Amino acid sequence: AQSVTQLGSHVSVSEGALVLLRCNYSSSVPPYLFWYVQYPNQGLQLLLKYTSAATLVKGINGFEAEFKKSETSFHLTKPSAHMSDAAEYFCAVSVVTDSWGKLQFGAGTQVVVTP
């Protein structure tokens, strides 16, 4: 079975500073990895996904994530935070052998951006 651990339930960053959200996964088979963002009072929206092509994945709104197999990590970064990045971020994992498309979500990280 696969699982995801997000380090830090809350992260506070200054506007213009680096955003770094940590995600570690556990999977016995090659994983698919996702980052979703949830803005207040909205559903989850896909930011980016790793599907075994390039290990550095670029997503929407200037976010990117790097898949590191040796570290079983898929950390999310953005060089310069914007006030509009305030949201909750979820890391999720799936595997190619899962026929049903089930995702295992992390507990989420709430990002606060301060002026």
Place this chain on the structure above:
Amino acid sequence: DAGVIQSPRHEVTEMGQEVTLRCKPISGHNSLFWYRQTMMRGLELLIYFNNNVPIDDSGMPEDRFSAKMPNASFSTLKIQPSEPRDSAVYFCASSFTGGTYNEQFFGPGTRLTVL
């Protein structure tokens, strides 16, 4: 594409009443997922369907909860009778599991308040 559609967006009801939440998945998707999100428990997978067949309902909290998917374009989640602890945001998500990467697309959610 209209995305995943959920109705109603908000529901306020009294304890003991029946509540029905509705979901229309993205056309062509063959998997559908119902989630519940609360501050205390985070994002929980309740039940999921593949090709209209329920695959795993182990996340359904009690027998008061039931879900159906009579066809590929419609699903319902019913709570009967409702209780205050059922207050949460309920999300529906859909995906296509047939050579893609299990990316799920979420609806905007139904915010349920049980008084």
